[in-house]
Amino acid sequence: MKGLGELERTVMEVLWAREDAGLDAATARDVSRALAGDRDLAHTTVMTVLDRLAKKGMLERERDGRAWRYHPVASREGYVTELMLGALNETGDRGAALVHFVRSVSEDEAAVIRRALADITSPGKEPPA
Known part of the structure; x- marks a missing residue:
């Protein structure tokens, strides 16, 4: 997008x-x-x-x-998510881009990311499609 x-x-x-x-x-x-x-x-x-x-x-x-x-059609957050995913698609190494991104966020933002990852990887949860 x-x-x-x-x-x-x-x-x-x-x-x-x-x-x-x-x-x-x-x-x-x-x-x-x-x-x-x-x-x-x-x-x-x-x-x-x-x-x-x-x-x-x-x-x-x-x-x-x-x-x-x-x-x-989409929420503000949904739109921003699409922009972020589009930017990831522009790199040849998504993993490296993600690592660089995560290292650049604040501690509060890192905590949000950790909670989201724990939520989607907890036992009994289906991984997102």
Whole structure:
């Protein structure tokens, strides 16, 4: 999965924040309003970015009268995971890249990794596909 441009990331952050808050899918107008304080964007620009994100498979959309409602296909964490896996695929030695990554994380982050590994490798647990 490719990275997003700055404006695409900003729009996705609005949609992920709405999802985190338990709100329904957003219209282009909802996104425009959410961005109004930070950016001076034409409504048509927001519509174009939403359409582009839907074509990239980042968003699903459904008709709501004359408008479209958009919601993310994946969570923010799922998207970042795909970016990380894509970066691993770019190296000739995934193991070496993983070791280098793990050595660069903070102690708190290392503890999170240890807990996740213990969780997926504990007896009785099926390994992930």
